Amino acid sequence: MSLLYVSLSPSRHEYMNSINTTFDTPVLELKGSIMTVIVLHLKATDAGRLYPQLEQKIGKAQAFFRNAPVLIDLSDLGEAEQLALDFTELASTLRGMGVVPVGVRGSARSQNERILHAGLGLLPAVKAERSVAATESQPSTIQDTTQEAEEAKLVANAPQQTSSAIPTKVITQPVRSGQQVFAPEGDLVILSSVNAGAELLAAGNIHVYGALRGRAMAGINGDATARIFSLQCNPELVAIAGEYLVNESLAPSCINQCVLVSLGSKGLQFDVTGSFTPAP
Template identity: 40%
Template structure:
């Protein structure tokens, strides 16, 4: 036994359960050209939103043949667009064998909280992947996370269990996420994702809407769509009938 082990030195790491927002891609069939063309179109709708995101390939609705699944091609296409495929969910034994050969993690369906399936227009899906070691949530109310400093370009602020309150501007290129509502007491110029666990009653409030992207429970609008609805004014954004609705705060 080494001296380090016998003297009880501190371990170099610890394993803990985590709740991580991830994007799920529900694959119906795989054709490399069609796959990349569709991926380009999604990225064009929300430039920068998908950069460096972890992606889970969902095979629960896959209709193609197993021999058409080429995870190495999928991984390569996604990497060219700065998206990282980390695992596969669902599928049969043949699908799982192909995923293992590509060094992808196998994610049980029960480990993921379901989200509405993606649609062609203005919708993304984010999911929580929880390890078995995750601690159950307490029944008591979760306090809001309060941020008093500006959220600068390249920064990400995440409230995984409740509301997020920001008493300062959110700069372009920044990203704020919350399980509940998001309140920005200043200009919202970056990306805001509320209800990331699927809470469709979540809302986004801001003093000046200048966002690159706003999302609630996976439904989103990009800046081009928002500029005709309360742009650079105080608004709230909520989900109604699967559509994001922007309302001036003085008329809410």
């Protein structure tokens, strides 16, 4: 059979060329992307405390967390504490709560095999967290120590107007359900409404000069001084520097009011600054 097949082809070289041409039109692409992922920071591994608190936290907003990807962060746990954690049980429990655990970061090398056995991916620990002061004068790109030292000297002698160059993203159209608007370096200003199912993310502040009914996450790089301003506040979720609150937990006095959201020592603070009625 193979002899008959070869005899039908003019040459082996020509046959190989015919095979290679099938790859001229790719059927897939691999790309990096910035996406919103809920990060579960574990502070302890005692199952008697961990799982009841998980149930309480996720149970408060089941509609929001349903089918949401979750990244498990072990950066605050030592190797002995990680060893006491049953990753298979944790992943199974999270799936039972309606979320989708996708991976683990900050793990000790000795735990990697157990994590993979539980069907979870491995991500590197965060190498650097941007402090509040750093967000005002330094770029977010992680650089080697030598380069950082050299640039620190330049920054010290540079004019103090570099921070003003951080761009502000301005959107003039309504942000509709399913849309995501991302301001990776500065503030985000929406000169219209944000519908339920839409998502706003910004390294700095978020201003919504209309109704906020979707999700708004400010200070996504850890800037605890970030603020969220809304003329008509009724969001699905608001978050600042990782601290979040869902709609079900909002005080009735804040609903559909002009609200300033900030991060205080006890969590998110909501200050009602007035009321707003959209023009007909």
